[in-house]
Amino acid sequence: MKPKLADVAQEAGVSPTTVSRVINNHGYLSQSTKDKVHAAMEKLNYQPNSLARSLHGKQTNLIGVIFPSITNPFYAELIQKIENQLFNQGYKIILCNSADNKEKERDYLRMLMANQVDGIIAGAHNLGIEEYQKIGLPIVSFDRQYTENIPIISSDNYAGGMLATQELYNAGCRMIHLLGTSSQADHPTNQRLTGYQDKMQQLGLEPQVFSVDFVDPPAVKLLEIKQFLQQEDLDGVVCSDDLTALLVLQAAQEIGLNVPTDLKVIGYDGTEFIRTYYPQLSTIVQPLNDLVALLIKTLFERIKQPEKQLADNHFVLPVEVKRGKTTSKM
């Protein structure tokens, strides 16, 4: 059986209370006792049962992390950075992949409650606001609107939409379309769309929006995009994310459109992955490191003072353009 505190006490020849005191550094302790206890813990490979400790009121040091997918490089990098930061502060993460599935998300929320996590970082929502209100746990959200009481961290989607459009315009495009994946009405990334529309208007151009269904498999999306490229009169495409942009590049190649000569393309997200393995793709870079730092800082504030009313609950970080060959002038 796993060693328990009492075993350590016996091994070290001290009382259980003393062992607990050593572990929690509580009360008066001589160096020699500490050493004895540590030696015994080492010898038995003892680990205090965190279930028992947490049950007694201590934190669990577990954070629930809910995102719609981890195979999307953007989320993968986000989660990896979150994991890293949290690990450095002594926290572990329970990874929840909502898979855009209402039931799964609900089940996970329940499980997280049952597991007494200290807090939740959420970047997915299919559920109504009520379920998020009911949880009664510190939550911060990435780029999703929940309730007034839940802080939202996001990058400047509106400015990003404008920047992307401007970039194509600067590269000489005049027939710029937006290619997006349809999603809920209140999804903050819809701001990218608005940014595009406003910028087009500013430039005196007609906004043109085409949507592919978010849930379609990529092969289907590719087909739709090929049709889109063939049917429309266009010389530039603002994509709602980099993966969609990759499909555009692929579609363009398959139907014999040269990028950037015939068509210019800009994506959105600018993950390290894309920047490394598709350096030619122009894109709007979200500041992942800053986003993660802010998410975690905000979450810890919520954990420390759960009741505190938020003066402002929406934090927006700036984005920047990363220029590649897909928006070269010629």
Next chain:
Amino acid sequence: MKPKLADVAQEAGVSPTTVSRVINNHGYLSQSTKDKVHAAMEKLNYQPNSLARSLHGKQTNLIGVIFPSITNPFYAELIQKIENQLFNQGYKIILCNSADNKEKERDYLRMLMANQVDGIIAGAHNLGIEEYQKIGLPIVSFDRQYTENIPIISSDNYAGGMLATQELYNAGCRMIHLLGTSSQADHPTNQRLTGYQDKMQQLGLEPQVFSVDFVDPPAVKLLEIKQFLQQEDLDGVVCSDDLTALLVLQAAQEIGLNVPTDLKVIGYDGTEFIRTYYPQLSTIVQPLNDLVALLIKTLFERIKQPEKQLADNHFVLPVEVKRGKTTSKM
């Protein structure tokens, strides 16, 4: 405060014991009592504290999942599938990103023990065998050799190495090099190298191996690969993984080598991501779904019968070639 069992009892007008009986479906219960209790749980949004339940001897339904990275699409897809399967069976995962860091891996193992996880799926190791032996928990490993007592699930790296080489040979290559990332001597993916070497010998060709350092940032690797392509006399490259293959394609383009005319390339892993977004890349496809199913099945067997000696502890699943333009004949 969070509602507890006693609150539910009061709300439902029954005894705490009865509530517990309803939750665990233990002993005689009338339908009306069950309904009352369920209504009360609903009303209070009650979730049994899993810490307390687990402390009492029940399983935690937590599985530790340790991999070196999640931003690599291969691991991302593996983890996503693991998460999915485990969720369907009522388990949650604690995601551990070892980041090829000994200390981090050790800390995570400790934490997992402390959190009383029911088992571990590990695909990383920097640590010695002893630390894995000490844990005393059901473990299965993906593609890593730990101890005789820990089952290993992998795909057929040796056959994969041969297949990849044969594919280039069939496409007309005669100067086939292997480009790999250096790693530990006992790493099972070294079997890919051996497969390559044996196949070359079989074909009467001279094996040529070039290594880039695993920890180098991609930009540095890219440089090294460019030099490699320029210095060596070659017409085909077997890459140890798809990401390396992407760098080769990029390097080739930058130095003006046409693929597949001047140079043919084949990768390794064949994730859905690569197959979708780089369909031109030929690669060896690992059977992710089967690997995950087997990992989980084996883990559950270990959990059920931890003491059972293993007749065979290495399970190897077959791979297949996915042909793309990078190994077209012409």
Next chain:
DNA sequence: TCTTGTATGTCAATCGTTTGACATATAAAA
């Protein structure tokens, strides 16, 4: 009527750890 099965309640021990109350003992400081 006497069993027997069903339904619920009370009580207490248990899981492993934390922590406060209290006792005691030694050593150093006043």
Next chain:
DNA sequence: TTTTATATGTCAAACGATTGACATACAAGA
């Protein structure tokens, strides 16, 4: 010598749920 800080021990209650032992009560069936 008396105080005080230091060091350790014993004991027991708590955290929230589970579960067995035991008591009680009511119904239906023999």
